[in-house]
Amino acid sequence: MKPNFLYNPYGKFLQEKFGARVHKVSVHAGFTCPNRDGTVARGGCTYCNIVSFTPENARPKYSVRDQIDAGIAFVKKRFEAKKFIVYFQPYSNTYAPVKHLEALYSDALSHPEVVGLSIGTRPDCIDDEKLAMLADLARETFIGLEYGIESVYDETLQLINRGHDFACTARAIRRTRELGLQVTGHTILGFPNETEEQMLVSADVINALGVDVLKIHNLHIVRHTELARQYAAQPFRVFSFEEWKDLVIRYLERLAPDIIIERLYGEAPRDLLIAPHWNLSKAEIIQEIESEMRRRGARQGRLVHAPAEARRVTAE
Numbered sequence: 001m002k003p004n005f006l007y008n009p010y011g012k013f014l015q016e017k018f019g020a021r022v023h024k025v026s027v028h029a030g031f032t033c034p035n036r037d038g039t040v041a042r043g044g045c046t047y048c049n050i051v052s053f054t055p056e057n058a059r060p061k062y063s064v065r066d067q068i069d070a071g072i073a074f075v076k077k078r079f080e081a082k083k084f085i086v087y088f089q090p091y092s093n094t095y096a097p098v099k100h101l102e103a104l105y106s107d108a109l110s111h112p113e114v115v116g117l118s119i120g121t122r123p124d125c126i127d128d129e130k131l132a133m134l135a136d137l138a139r140e141t142f143i144g145l146e147y148g149i150e151s152v153y154d155e156t157l158q159l160i161n162r163g164h165d166f167a168c169t170a171r172a173i174r175r176t177r178e179l180g181l182q183v184t185g186h187t188i189l190g191f192p193n194e195t196e197e198q199m200l201v202s203a204d205v206i207n208a209l210g211v212d213v214l215k216i217h218n219l220h221i222v223r224h225t226e227l228a229r230q231y232a233a234q235p236f237r238v239f240s241f242e243e244w245k246d247l248v249i250r251y252l253e254r255l256a257p258d259i260i261i262e263r264l265y266g267e268a269p270r271d272l273l274i275a276p277h278w279n280l281s282k283a284e285i286i287q288e289i290e291s292e293m294r295r296r297g298a299r300q301g302r303l304v305h306a307p308a309e310a311r312r313v314t315a316e
C-alpha cells in the first residue's frame with residue numbers, strides 16, 4: 001500500500017477508468033417509489049424528503065434528454081469535465097417494466113457525450129430480467145447500480161419504514177455482482193437506535209457484501225419527514241462535525257481498502273435541513289477529515305476484520 005494512501009476516492013476511479021475528467025449529471029425520469037405509492041408501504045422511509053436530494057435542474061417537467069443537455073452545459077461551465085455519466089437519481093429508477101427501462105436507458109446512452117449510467121434504486125425493485133437487460137447494455141458501456149442499503153440491521157430497517165429487510169439487500173447485491181455490474185451501496189450512520197459499535201460493525205458487514213463503491217452519509221433531519229416529527233417530539237443526538245469526523249475515520253479503517261469511497265458525509269439544502277448544521281464547505285469537510293487521518297496515521301482498511309457476526313448476517 002502506498003504510504004500516502006488515506007482512502008480510495010471515487011474521482012481516482014473515474015480518472016483511471018475513463019482517462020479523462022468525468023462528472024455525473026442527475027436526471028429525474030418521472031419514477032415513483034413502491035415505498036410511497038402503497039405497493040410496499042405509504043409515506044416512504046422516515047428520513048426521506050425527495051426534494052432534499054434532487055438537484056434543481058433535474059425535474060420531471062423537462063424531458064430526460066433536456067435534463068442531460070442542461071446538466072452537461074452546467075457542469076462544463078463549472079468544471080473541466082469531458083465525459084459524463086447520467087445519474088438516474090430520485091426515487092426508484094428501476095421501478096417500471098423492463099421495456100420502458102431499456103428504452104429510457106438506451107436513449108440516455110445515445111447522447112454523444114455520455115459514457116455510462118449510474119442507476120439509483122431499491123434492492124426490492126430489481127429482478128433477473130432487468131439485470132439481464134442491464135448486463136447486455138454493459139457489454140458496450142459503463143453501467144452501475146446504486147442500492148440504498150441504509151442499515152444492515154433489520155430492527156433499524158423496520159424503524160425507518162424501509163419496507164424490505166437486509167436479506168433482500170444482500171440478495172440484490174450478490175445477483176448484480178454475479179452479472180458483472182458495478183455495485184454502489186448507500187449507507188447512513190447515526191440512526192438513534194444504533195450504538196456506535198453497531199455502526200462500526202456494519203463496516204465489516206459491508207465488506208462481506210462486496211460492494212464496489214460506497215456512499216457514507218451521516219443522518220440528517222430534513223423538514224417535512226416523519227423523522228423530523230419524531231425529532232421534534234423527542235430530540236435525539238445527531239453527529240456534530242467533530243463527532244462525525246471521528247466516527248467516519250474509524251469506520252473507514254474497518255472498511256476494505258479496495259472499496260471506492262464516493263461520499264464521506266451527507267448533504268441537504270440549507271432551507272430543508274433541521275440538523276445538524278456544520279457550517280463548513282464541502283472542501284473544508286474533506287480537508288478536515290483528511291488532515292485528521294494524517295494526524296492519526298489512519299487509512300482505509302487498516303483495521304479490516306470480518307467477525308463471525310458479520311459473516312453470518314451476509315450469508316443469510
Ligand code: SF4
Pocket residue numbers: 033034035036043044045048049050090091092122148
Ligand atoms: S428514500 Fe428512496 S426508497 Fe425510501 S421513500 Fe425515499 S425514494 Fe423511496
